[in-house]
Amino acid sequence: MGQTLAGGLSALGRFSIGALVDAREPHELFGASYASSFDEVDADSIDVVIDFSSPEGVVAAARWCADNAKGLVIGTTGLTNEQRRVVDEAATKVGVVIAANYSVGAVLSEKFAALAAPYFDRVEIIELHHDKKVDAPSGTSIAAAKGIAAARAAAGLPEMIDPTLRHTLSGARGADTFGGVKIHSVRLPGLVAHQEILFGGPGEGLTIRHDSFDRVSFVQGVALAADAIDATPRLIDGIESLI
Secondary structure (H helix, E strand, O other): OHHHHHHHHHHHOOOOOOEEEOOOOOOOOOOOEEEOOHHHOOHHHOOEEEEOOOHHHHHHHHHHHHHHOOEEEEOOOOOOHHHHHHHHHHOOOOEEEEOOOOOHHHHHHHHHHHHHHHHOOEEEEEEEEOOOOOOOOOHHHHHHHHHHHHHHHHOOOOOOOOOOOOOOOOOOOOEEOHHHOEEEEEEOOOOOEEEEEEEEEOOEEEEEEEEEOOHHHHHHHHHHHHHHOOOOOEEEEOOHHHO
């Protein structure tokens, strides 16, 4: 992901990559310097840090940015409450954008789902990702479920109740989330990032599907976040407000 973002942002023409931080030197540096940790990064050459590494990497990036007055864009998911606390604390000192998905299409699909939510009796989410993704369900599907539940609650609708009374195999009906929205996670080689939001009502259904066929699909959203953030303390949770 780091290689894709570095190459994609460089190609836009308005960004220059100052440093790539990784335990192993990346194959392509895109004109940047290589650092095995933030201790080796020249802070004067950096305006914004973009982190798509690991929850532990996010903590290191958040602390470094807070100490060096640099904006931070986070695309890593699966943070614990303590790791998220470090991010929130950093946002009191510098600007931070954190989002589960930087694909503009994925964010728009969540907005469409929230619009549809009050008009259907039930909704379930299927998210499909590559088999190297270590967390489930995806942050994108969780964000979509929260938005759907909030839209239904705002419309005065009750929490959805699963009509299935007997489970022959435990877990067959997916994970229960917010407002009765269920999420089903698929992990297979060959996939990148895909999501279907399925609505059902009397005599009709609506499916909102988004597909990221290549990681380059996240570049545009990351660019929006990098343009929007600087060292001014604030937290932008999700890129919905940037679209």
